[in-house]
Amino acid sequence: MQYYIAKTVSGSFPATVERVIDSLKAEGFGVLTEIDVKATMKKKLDLDFREYRILGACNPPLAHQALTADDKIGTMLPCNVIVQDLGGGQIEVAAINPAISMEHVGNPTLQTIAESVTGKLKRVIAAI
16 A cells, blocks of 8 residues: 555646645645745755645644544644646645554554544545
8 A cells, every 4th residue: 555645637736736725625624834845945955846835734633633642643743745746737636645654653543543534635635
């Protein structure tokens, strides 16, 4: 099983980012952070980079459950979702697969929560 869930779509980059944010909201996630990798690479390294956005998504009730089950799990939060321009009008959307990353923690409660989050993120990606 892959450590991420992904889908490639046709369209514009800005419109795809908005669709991803809307899809996340529909599944109970908010976007806590948004990193514009292209702008950061230009500013910090004076490099030209493709459109690439990292969205830090959080579902508050599930995050609370996870933090209650293991106070160090915050090191793995929020769930990152990326949107990147592959060129030729193709945009890839990918999200972390929490069920895979939580397997190594060894906490059955967290695994159950992670499977729920994975299901939500799969629906987010499918809806794009």
